[in-house]
Amino acid sequence: MESYQSVKEKFGIHLRTLRTEKKLSLRQLALKADLNHVKIGLIESGATDLQLTTIFKLAKGLEIEPKLLLDFKL
Template identity: 55%
Template sequence: MKSNYDHLKESFGTNLKKIRNDKKLSLRALAAKCDLDDSQISKIENATWDVQLSTIFELAKGLEVEPKDLLDFKI
């Protein structure tokens, strides 16, 4: 059975992927813009990696959105 935290990770990852796709960015393009590894972003999108606060800010910078936009999802 999945925990509430697992659902949060899935929702965050789904939202991140939606925003990335809406901006027509590949994993590699986003990774280059925010100085992260594309495999790390993939793991976040697939809810297999615990995202840190600093990473949320880096992702937001790379996506040119506010960090709160990455957290704007239904639980």
């Protein structure tokens, strides 16, 4: 089983990929998701935990279904 840190890092890479595919900066996503851009940067680097509500906010900001945020390879 993957370590929790590894999962956070892989989620962060996936989030960054989705964000850049949408051509959004950290600040743009932060505005659309009603989150702090620094927090999103920490999530993308795997440096912080995130709550379920944060996943839903990120999905809203990316204009995708929340389940797509969790669809990444471990």
